[in-house]
Amino acid sequence: MEEEGSLSLSDPETNLTNVEITDDKGWDTDLESEDGNRNYDNTGKATYMEACKKGGVVPVTYFIKHMNDSNLQLRHHGLGPMGTKAVSVALVSNTNVLKLDLSDNWLGPSGGHSVCEMLKENCYITELNLSDNKLGTESAKDLSDIIQNSNTLTHITLSGNDLDDKAAEHIAEAIMNTQKLEFLDLSQNKLGEVGGVLLGPAISENSSIKEMNLSWNCIRAKGAVAVAQGIKNNVFMKKINLDWNGxxxxxxxxxxxxxxxxxxxxxxxxxxxxxxxxxxxxxxxxxxxxxxxxxxxxxxxxxxxxxxxxxxxxxxxxxxxxxxxxxxxxxxxxxxxxxxxxxxxxxxxxxxxxxxxxxxxEMPEIKVHPMVKIDRFLEEQNLRLIDFFCRFDEDHSMSVTHEEFAQGMRDSGINMTEDDIQLLLGELDRDGDGEVNYSELVVGFKKFIEDRKKLAGVIKQMKAQTDAKYKY
Structure with a gap:
């Protein structure tokens, strides 16, 4: 059913063969020819202007200037459904445009229908780009009919049009029956597992498409397997894009x-x-x-x-x-x-x-025990352990609080982290009285040195055994 106030390509008032332009009064623009002779419209301009007038839309200057280019680029012009109807009316009998790009024009299902109606009459357009137009599932049937029945259309781009699994029913029918289409872009839509199941057999039977783009959909599981099986049986397709699916x-x-x-x-x-x-x-x-x-x-x-x-x-x-x-x-x-x-x-x-x-x-950071750092510091500074302790034992009581010990470590110049300091305090203050006395430091230091020597001995013994085992 036609929308109220909308244009129909079959309507006598908008049909190219019935449009008569004999009166310019009330429709003057700076785009009209100076002689005003429009009885014979060999460019389609007059038809377009009249269609815009009837549809209540502002004519697109770019279209008027380029409507007879072989490669007509009309993307990003905000045509909308009614603007698309006017363009479609003007293109019905156009014999110059071979490639038509209407991407990102908010055509919607109504605008998509207008384009499809135009393509039923126009037998010159071979490449069509309708990407990013929110055509939706409602346009799938019209698009399918055009793909199946067109004798000239070889390339069609339908990316970013919210085509889902329900739309896949019509698309699959088009793929299976088309004899002319060589390129089909269905990327960035909403085709899922069911869509893949429907498209797979159609791909298998197709005998004309050489390149297909199904990227940026949600084809997975059984749908992915079905598409793969379709590729296996297809004997014409040269290129297929399946990236970003799953x-x-x-x-x-x-x-x-x-x-x-x-x-x-x-x-x-x-x-x-x-x-x-x-x-x-x-x-x-x-x-x-x-x-x-x-x-x-x-x-x-x-x-x-x-x-x-x-x-x-x-x-x-x-x-x-x-x-x-x-x-x-x-x-x-x-x-x-x-x-x-x-x-x-x-x-x-x-x-x-x-x-x-x-x-x-990245090599994991090797943790150096803080006792090793103290040992190296004593050797480098040629200090005895008692001399080191006395540096922060200000009252010479041979015992320091946790705070004094921690501050002494910080002031010593040894590369000690706060974790290192806390580790030392936990190991040295064995009686838990909140202080570290010199004897605790001596015992802890000697124990660490002895344990390290034992570990080195074990490693040396294991290495010797391994070398003996694999020696030829």
């Missing part, structure tokens, strides 16, 4: 199996799909036998260096491998990987590999 290991296994059976796919992007090391190993089995893949992007997956190593190993084991680009972006690798990569590139010199750089292993 295929996981289940999807990785299915994609590995797809690579075994597919002999035409040349580029595959499965970046950021929750594929871990195990998934990478199983996916790699497909790479061992595949002879068509040229570009593999598998970065930003939690497979770590071990997973990357498994992929490289699979490539090395395939004598018929033709990969020239292997992308492990944002995955840190180790020396084992780099050594293998060198070997792989010697075998396949055309292969370019990208990764996230070397793993940086």
């Amino acid at each position: 295929f996981g290991n289940e999807g990785a296994i299915a994609l590995g199996d797809a690579l075994k059976g597919n002999s035409v796919l040349e580029e595959l992007d499965i970046s950021n799909n929750r594929i871990n090391t195990e998934g990478a190993v199983l996916f790699g089995k497909g790479l061992m036998v595949n002879e068509s893949l040229k570009v593999l992007k598998i970065g930003m997956n939690p497979m770590q260096s071990a997973g990357c190593f498994a992929i490289l190993t699979a490539v090395l084991k395939n004598p018929n491998n033709i990969l020239h680009t292997l992308d492990f972006s944002r995955i840190l690798v180790n020396t084992d990987f780099l050594d293998l990569l060198k070997q792989v590139q010697e075998t396949f010199p055309e292969l370019k590999c990208h990764h996230g750089g070397m793993e940086i292993f």
